[in-house]
Amino acid sequence: MEYKELIKIAKLAQEKAYVPYSNFPVGAALLTKTGKVYTGCNIECASYGGTNCAERTAIFKAVSEGEREIEAIAVVGDPNQYTFPCGICRQVIVEYGKKIKLIIGKTEDDYQVFTIEDLLPHSFTPEDLEKAKGSCCNDL
Template sequence: MEYKILVKEALEAQKYAYAPYSHFPVGAAVLTKSGRIYRGCNIECASYGGTNCAERTAIFKAVSEGERDIEAIAVVGAADEYTFPCGICRQVIVEYGKDIKLIIGKTEEDYKVFTIEELLPNSFSPEDLER
C-alpha cells in the first residue's frame, strides 16, 4: 500500500477529533498485516487523564476487532508541521512490534517515514518480559 493512502485515511479521521480543550485535532490510521485499516482520532475529556490520543484510539479499535499484527500507522496533526506520537502512544505502538512503520504526515504528499524503534530506542517491550 502506498503510504499516502494511509495518510489520507488519517486526515479523514482527524475530522472527527473531539478536541474542545487543546483545539489540536489529530488523526491516525493503522494498517494491519491483514490489509485492514482502522482510523482513530483524539478524544478529549474535561478530566484530562481520560483523554485518548488518535494513535491509541486506532490501535485499540484494531485490537478490539482481533487484529494484533500492525504494519504501519499514519499520524497527522497541525497542517504546517509534523506531529509525532506522544510517549504513551509510542509505548503502546512498540507493544505490537519494533518494526512498525510510522508515517508522520502534513498532507498526502508531504510525510516522513520512521520505525517505532527509531522513535523509541531501547524500549521496554514484551520481549523483556520473556527473559
Template sequence: MNEKELLQKAIEAKEKAYVPYSKFPVGAALLTKSGKVFTGCNIECASFGGTNCAERTALFKAISEGEKEIEAIAVVSDNEDYTFPCGICRQVILEFGREIKIILGNKKGQIQVFTIEDLLPKSFSGVDLEKK
C-alpha cells in the same frame, strides 16, 4: 495501500476529533498486515487523564477486532510540522512490534517514515519481562 492513501484516511479521521480544550485535532490510520485499515482521532475529556490519542484509538479498535499484526500507522494534525506520537502511544505501539512503520504527514504534503524502534530506542517491552 500506499503511504499517501493511508495518510488520507488519517486526514479524514482527524475531522472527527473531539478537541474542545486543546483545539488540536489529530487523526491516525492503522494498516494491518491483513490489509485492513482502522482509523482513530483524539478524544478529549475535561479530566485530561481520560483523554485518548488518535494513535491509540486506532490501535485499540484494531486489537478489539482481533487484528494484532500491525504494518503501519499514519499520523496527521493541522500543525505545519509533523506531529509525532506521544510517549505513551509509542510504548503502546511498540507492544505490537518493533518494525511497525510510523508514517507522518505535514501540511505541505511531505511525508516522513520511521519505525517505532526509531522513535523509541532502547525501549522496555514484553521481551524484557521474559528475561527475568
C-alpha cells in the same frame, strides 16, 4: 497500500476529533498485516487524564477486532508541522512490534517515515518481561 492513501484516511479521521480543550485535532490510520485499516482520532475529556490519542484509539479498535499484527500507522495533526506520537502512544505501539512503520504527515505529499524503534530506542517490550521471568525481584 501507499502511504499517501493511508495519510488521506488519517486526515478523514482527524475531522472526527473531539478536541474542545486543546483545539488540536489529530488523526491516525492503522494498516494491519492482513490489509485492514482502522482509524482513530484524539478524544479529549474535561479530566485530562481521560483523554485518548488518535494512535491509541486506532490501535485499540484494531486489537478489539482481533488484530495483533500492525504494519504501519499514519499520523496527521497540524499541517504546518510534523505531529509525532506522544510517549504513551510510542509505548503502546512498540507493544506490537519494533518494526512498525510510522508515517508522520503534514500533507499527503509531505511526510516522513520511521519505525517505532527509531522513535523509541531501547524500549521496554513484552520480550523484556519474558527475559525477566525468574530473575527480577524474586528475592524481595
